[in-house]
Amino acid sequence: MKYLCLGYYTVDGRDRLTRDEYAAIVARCGPLDAELRGCGKAGVVASLVEHEVVTLRTRAGELSATDGPYVESKEQVGSFLIVEASDLNDAVRIASRHPAARLGEELGWALEVRPIGHLEEYRRDGGIR
Amino acid sequence: MEYGSDTSTPGDTRSLVESVYRSESRRVLATLVRLLGDLELAEEALQEAFRAALEQWPAGGLPGNPRAWLVSTGRFKAIDALRRRSRIDYWDGERLEAMSAAPAGNAEMERAIEYIPDDQLRLVFICCHPELSQDAQVALTLREVCDLTTEEIAHAFLVRASTVAQRIVRAKATLRARKLAVELPSAQELPHRIDAVLRTIYLVFNEGYAASGGTRLIRTDLTGEAIRLGRLVVELLPDSETYGLLALMLLQDSRREARVTDDGDVVLLEDQDRSRWNRNQIQEGLELVKRAVASGTVGGYTVQAAIAAEHAAAADYTATRWERIVALYDLLLRIEPTPVVELNRAVAVGMRDGAEEGLRLVEEILARGDLSDFHLLHAARADLCRRAGLREQAHHSYRRALELAGQEPERRFLQRRMREME
Numbered sequence: 001m002k003y004l005c006l007g008y009y010t011v012d013g014r015d016r017l018t019r020d021e022y023a024a025i026v027a028r029c030g031p032l033d034a035e036l037r038g039c040g041k042a043g044v045v046a047s048l049v050e051h052e053v054v055t056l057r058t059r060a061g062e063l064s065a066t067d068g069p070y071v072e073s074k075e076q077v078g079s080f081l082i083v084e085a086s087d088l089n090d091a092v093r094i095a096s097r098h099p100a101a102r103l104g105e106e107l108g109w110a111l112e113v114r115p116i117g118h119l120e121e122y123r124r125d126g127g128i129r
Numbered sequence: 130m131e132y133g134s135d136t137s138t139p140g141d142t143r144s145l146v147e148s149v150y151r152s153e154s155r156r157v158l159a160t161l162v163r164l165l166g167d168l169e170l171a172e173e174a175l176q177e178a179f180r181a182a183l184e185q186w187p188a189g190g191l192p193g194n195p196r197a198w199l200v201s202t203g204r205f206k207a208i209d210a211l212r213r214r215s216r217i218d219y220w221d222g223e224r225l226e227a228m229s230a231a232p233a234g235n236a237e238m239e240r241a242i243e244y245i246p247d248d249q250l251r252l253v254f255i256c257c258h259p260e261l262s263q264d265a266q267v268a269l270t271l272r273e274v275c276d277l278t279t280e281e282i283a284h285a286f287l288v289r290a291s292t293v294a295q296r297i298v299r300a301k302a303t304l305r306a307r308k309l310a311v312e313l314p315s316a317q318e319l320p321h322r323i324d325a326v327l328r329t330i331y332l333v334f335n336e337g338y339a340a341s342g343g344t345r346l347i348r349t350d351l352t353g354e355a356i357r358l359g360r361l362v363v364e365l366l367p368d369s370e371t372y373g374l375l376a377l378m379l380l381q382d383s384r385r386e387a388r389v390t391d392d393g394d395v396v397l398l399e400d401q402d403r404s405r406w407n408r409n410q411i412q413e414g415l416e417l418v419k420r421a422v423a424s425g426t427v428g429g430y431t432v433q434a435a436i437a438a439e440h441a442a443a444a445d446y447t448a449t450r451w452e453r454i455v456a457l458y459d460l461l462l463r464i465e466p467t468p469v470v471e472l473n474r475a476v477a478v479g480m481r482d483g484a485e486e487g488l489r490l491v492e493e494i495l496a497r498g499d500l501s502d503f504h505l506l507h508a509a510r511a512d513l514c515r516r517a518g519l520r521e522q523a524h525h526s527y528r529r530a531l532e533l534a535g536q537e538p539e540r541r542f543l544q545r546r547m548r549e550m551e
Binding site: 001031035040041086087088089090092093115 | 180272291294
């Protein structure tokens with residue numbers, strides 16, 4: 001099964017960082033990223049650029065493009081990865097090497113692990129109360 | 130993505146590795162837990178070992194002893210990962226230290242990587258550690274010992290996969306933080322630890338045998354896993370109560386086909402077509418009861434199995450030897466003085482001495498308030514009232530039972546009976 005992991009950070013936390021602190025934390029991300037990429041279970045490991053986001057939607061039947069993200073929030077998605085895992089706990093085990101899960105405690109970093117595309121399988125048959 | 134459709138692995142080797150995974154992965158994991166002293170590290174090592182097998186077996190061929198190859202490879206990969214991580218400051222170097230205490234010489238290593246039955250027993254004891262919550266014990270046992278996925282466990286227990294995932298993550302953190310993992314229990318601890326293992330297995334069985342909620346009465350996925358675990362524990366730890374538990378599960382499960390109609394409705398013991406009971410399971414269960422009684426102090430599971438054996442041995446409902454069943458409940462009540470056992474005894478007394486006598490005992494339990502929210506108590510009272518001709522009281526109790534019952538087939542049964550009392 002495939003799982004999408006979203007790495008979050010807070011704008012406040014990021015703004016508090018000095019340039020040196022930022023460099024230090026980025027340096028620590030390297031080995032973690034390398035391990036994640038090397039484990040053979042992570043299909044895509046990527047970072048996202050905060051600015052220059054375009055949101056597409058249909059307005060009055062016409063496609064419209066607006067400047068900026070869909071969700072205006074202090075919490076931002078800064079990275080994502082897709083893991084191939086045998087189950088949710090296996091995905092958690094693999095994803096636990098991601099910087100957003102391991103680092104940035106004081107910066108509000110976090111990693112969300114979400115199953116892709118098989119929700120209906122366990123909704124079926126009253127799987128969710 | 131590069132996984133899943135790896136063209137460098139011929140299909141037949143892939144399916145070979147998969148079949149080795151199915152037959153060996155739990156034993157490889159169990160041995161890795163012994164060698165690495167940590168459940169999570171062992172799981173990771175297991176994954177790495179099978180990944181290496183997929184890469185190396187196509188060219189090099191299947192090793193002479195695949196299991197030993199996997200253990201040795203997994204251990205090597207784990208040490209490698211720990212070395213790498215010890216250079217990253219977030220990771221604790223403690224585990225690497227523990228690892229260097231592992232056997233160094235070749236001959237010694239060869240012996241160490243051989244699977245021993247104690248490995249799997251250790252894994253069962255770890256998963257059922259009394260320091261973990263009952264929910265966590267069940268989830269961990271089904272995942273690590275039975276190889277069910279988080280999603281399958283969640284589905285079986287009607288909870289969210291994320292809830293089960295969190296339980297498992299926390300349980301592993303508890304095991305690691307308290308270093309509870311690897312030692313087999315001492316002789317002194319053993320009875321207490323076995324109790325926890327048997328309780329967990331029986332809980333899995335019961336959830337399967339009479340689901341607490343949902344649309345089906347019986348969940349054969351869970352009863353099947355519980356019986357499998359019961360067999361494993363009997364093999365690893367032959368003892369009166371492990372025989373007793375396996376016997377109990379086999380005897381209860383032997384009635385599976387007769388307990389529900391094709392439409393999923395409940396069929397009571399008295400109405401069941403006994404020719405549909407599984408004779409092989411009954412035979413095995415009866416043998417196990419004998420062995421349990423012969424091999425030591427009789428415990429709660431053995432007595433319950435003996436009660437189930439009485440039902441299994443009766444040619445039809447009227448041939449049930451209720452006096453023996455009541456006597457067995459008397460014995461069970463001495464071992465487990467709980468209100469639920471008392472309730473079951475009251476029902477048996479109601480069969481031996483008449484509904485009024487059973488009702489008197491049920492009223493006593495009800496008056497104490499112990500089981501006032503237990504739907505089966507109200508269902509039992511309703512049935513005794515019905516048989517005693519107290520229609521109004523029966524109706525009242527069926528209604529109360531219906532308010533408390535969570536599972537659809539049982540609710541339909543109670544509704545039917547309630548209507549009959551109107």
